[in-house]
Amino acid sequence: MVDIETVAAGGTTGKKLVNEPSDPVLPASSHYKPSSAAGQSAAVSLEKVLTTPAVRKIAKENQVDLTQVRGTGPKGRVLKEDILLYLQNRGRGIPNLPPVSAPVSSPVSAPVSAPASAPTPISAPTPVPVVSGVDQRVPIRGVQRLMVKSMTAALQVQHLTYCEEINFDALKQLRSELKSSMAKRNIKLSYMPLMIKAASLALLQFPQLNATVNSEVTEVVYHANHNIGVAMDTAKGLVVPVLRSVQAKSLAEIAQELQVLQDAALKGTLTEAQLQGGTFTLSNIGSIGGTYAVPVLVVPQVMIGAFGRLQTLPRYVNSRGQPATVEQIEDGEAQVCPATLMNVSWSADHRVVDGATVAKFSNVWKKYLEHPASMLSDLR
Ligand code: COA
Numbered sequence: 001m002v003d004i005e006t007v008a009a010g011g012t013t014g015k016k017l018v019n020e021p022s023d024p025v026l027p028a029s030s031h032y033k034p035s036s037a038a039g040q041s042a043a044v045s046l047e048k049v050l051t052t053p054a055v056r057k058i059a060k061e062n063q064v065d066l067t068q069v070r071g072t073g074p075k076g077r078v079l080k081e082d083i084l085l086y087l088q089n090r091g092r093g094i095p096n097l098p099p100v101s102a103p104v105s106s107p108v109s110a111p112v113s114a115p116a117s118a119p120t121p122i123s124a125p126t127p128v129p130v131v132s133g134v135d136q137r138v139p140i141r142g143v144q145r146l147m148v149k150s151m152t153a154a155l156q157v158q159h160l161t162y163c164e165e166i167n168f169d170a171l172k173q174l175r176s177e178l179k180s181s182m183a184k185r186n187i188k189l190s191y192m193p194l195m196i197k198a199a200s201l202a203l204l205q206f207p208q209l210n211a212t213v214n215s216e217v218t219e220v221v222y223h224a225n226h227n228i229g230v231a232m233d234t235a236k237g238l239v240v241p242v243l244r245s246v247q248a249k250s251l252a253e254i255a256q257e258l259q260v261l262q263d264a265a266l267k268g269t270l271t272e273a274q275l276q277g278g279t280f281t282l283s284n285i286g287s288i289g290g291t292y293a294v295p296v297l298v299v300p301q302v303m304i305g306a307f308g309r310l311q312t313l314p315r316y317v318n319s320r321g322q323p324a325t326v327e328q329i330e331d332g333e334a335q336v337c338p339a340t341l342m343n344v345s346w347s348a349d350h351r352v353v354d355g356a357t358v359a360k361f362s363n364v365w366k367k368y369l370e371h372p373a374s375m376l377s378d379l380r
Pocket of ligand 1: 189191230238262283284285286288307308309342
């Protein structure tokens with residue numbers, strides 16, 4: 001299993017739980033509720049519910065007693081989603097949920113008058129897997145249980161992470177040329193087979209990175225076969241099936257095998273054998289999103305790479321279309337052009353791999369992808 005921390009450019013955005021600043025949280029000033037205390041049948045308990053004008057408006061339009069709505073905000077404040085959930089449940093005949101805590105008690109001035117107009121229909125919120133109202137206890141089983149094991153093992157290893165930007169302009173061109181001819185053979189050519197093959201070619205020069213280390217950290221095995229695990233997102237969670245002997249396979253064979261594994265992963269039919277024996281791992285989180293990802297090692301392997309999302313961004317190039325040097329930029333001999341870029345992050349087991357080796361490996365991999373014709377000379 002493999003896990004990553006994703007880092008979005010410019011930081012992450014958090015979901016706002018309360019209403020807008022222009023929508024200040026105020027106590028509802030006029031809600032009456034019959035007291036439940038015996039012998040007080042004639043009395044009413046005046047309860048002040050913390051909420052916002054917007055929520056009070058919805059309550060009023062739908063004739064909702066706010067004291068009956070469970071508030072999930074601070075101090076039991078009734079949020080907009082609380083009242084929407086209440087209305088949704090009411091529509092389905094689901095009993096009301098009690099308030100989380102006693103509402104703030106203070107005398108209030110006047111009861112709410114009945115609404116003059118008909119209640120405004122509220123569209124049901126899109127169903128999302130949000131725990132609302134009642135806490136849920138979910139056992140950690142199956143794929144998730146395996147993830148616990150592998151992440152616990154990875155925690156014992158000191159990781160080093162190294163990041164680089166790759167220009168995909170040439171690879172994009174090559175892929176578009178190959179894609180249709182491969183499609184005629186029923187082969188889907190995404191960028192993954194190209195990145196996998198480039199990694200395998202680079203590993204031929206750095207066999208110490210296609211390796212596993214024993215638990216006592218007394219021995220490293222440099223593997224002859226490049227058995228490259230590919231992290232895949234499935235409905236049941238993350239799985240990492242393995243493409244075997246990549247060093248001996250053509251691009252078409254890699255693409256076909258990847259497709260077979262991806263189909264099996266999505267159907268949940270991967271076998272134990274297809275998930276074992278990896279010597280190196282790649283994870284393309286960019287197909288989902290994110291510009292950078294920090295990958296976590298699949299112990300006992302010593303290296304893993306994670307790819308971010310392809311982006312088109314401005315970069316300086318010289319008159320030959322190559323990345324411009326600082327001098328060329330300063331001398332006005334460079335211009336800004338759009339470039340297709342992807343970030344890669346390599347994590348390695350720093351107990352047995354040093355940063356310089358990772359950087360040199362990354363440089364070779366980068367060269368293959370930025371000048372894909374160079375892969376031809378090294379293909380077997
Ligand atoms: N940035 C932008 N687009 C990308 C991309 C990237 N990094 N990687 C792939 N794409 C594009 C592909 O080119 C393809 O577009 P196309 O149909 O126009 O060619 C599309 O996204 C879908 O690609 P996909 O079917 O996912 O194939 P793939 O070979 O690129 O990736 C997997 C295969 C299995 C790696 C991928 O489907 C997946 O599961 N990724 C998630 C891995 C993950 O969860 N990692 C996290 C580990 S914690």
